[in-house]
Amino acid sequence: MELKPGDVAPAFTLPDTDGKMVSSTDFPGKPFVVYFYPKDDTPGCTTEACQFTDNISQFEFLGVPVLGISQDDAASHRAFADKYRLRVRLLSDPDRKVHEAYGAWGERPGRGIGVIRSTFLVGTDGKIHRAWYFVKPDGHALEVLSALKPAA
Numbered sequence: 001m002e003l004k005p006g007d008v009a010p011a012f013t014l015p016d017t018d019g020k021m022v023s024s025t026d027f028p029g030k031p032f033v034v035y036f037y038p039k040d041d042t043p044g045c046t047t048e049a050c051q052f053t054d055n056i057s058q059f060e061f062l063g064v065p066v067l068g069i070s071q072d073d074a075a076s077h078r079a080f081a082d083k084y085r086l087r088v089r090l091l092s093d094p095d096r097k098v099h100e101a102y103g104a105w106g107e108r109p110g111r112g113i114g115v116i117r118s119t120f121l122v123g124t125d126g127k128i129h130r131a132w133y134f135v136k137p138d139g140h141a142l143e144v145l146s147a148l149k150p151a152a
Contacts, residue, residue, distance in 0.1 A: 002103045003131050009034075009122040010101035014069065014091040017077040022067065022091055024122070031129070032065045033144055035119040036104035037137075040072045040080035040090075044117070048137035049086050055141045056087045062148055069093050069104075070115070103133070119144055 003009075013023040024032075035052070037045045052059075052066050059066050066088045072080070077090040099105040104118040116133055121144065123129040130147050132140070 002133055003120065003128045005128055005130060007128045009120065009126055009128050010098065012093075012098040012101070014093055014098060015074055016092075017074050017081055017090055019074055022089065024126075027065060027122075029124050030063060030065075031124055031148070032067065032122050033059070033119065034067045034069060034102070034122065035117075035135075035144075036069050036099055036102065036115060037117055038115040039070060040076045041083065044137040045070070046080075046084060048117075048135075048140060049080070049088055049090075050084055051138070051141035052144075053085070053087045055145055058145055059148075064148060065089065067091055069098060071096060071099070108134075121147055 009024060011024045013021050016022050037048055039045055049068060068088050069091045071094050073092050077092060081090060093099055096105050102118060102120060104116050106116055107113055108116060117135040119132045119135055120128055121130040
């Protein structure tokens with residue numbers, strides 16, 4: 001099931017790198033970006049996280065938090081964030097419930113079942129404003145940033 005613009009963004013509460021719980025309700029009336037990625041410290045995931053970090057000041061200027069979600073635990077996230085000096089907030093979804101709610105888990109053509117690299121721009125109304133599935137990591141952060149202008 002893929003989410004589409006206008007759908008209500010599924011609610012979530014997940015732990016970050018420090019074990020602090022982060023909830024979608026922490027951003028009332030604010031847009032935010034949530035992206036799903038397969039695994040910490042792998043080539044594509046590193047490219048994506050580093051490019052979001054490289055552009056984080058622009059997201060912050062627009063008042064838009066960026067949250068990365070994978071199945072990795074807090075210790076893995078902490079090591080990944082420290083190694084690359086990541087400034088995006090990484091959240092753990094070990095049971096994949098949030099992945100599934102966003103349609104970020106399922107059949108990947110030619111690769112079997114797994115994480116579907118996906119990104120969502122959630123608007124001030126709590127609804128999906130943009131949804132990207134089967135994302136190519138390189139250049140994606142700038143694509144999301146360019147989509148923020150009309151949605152923010």
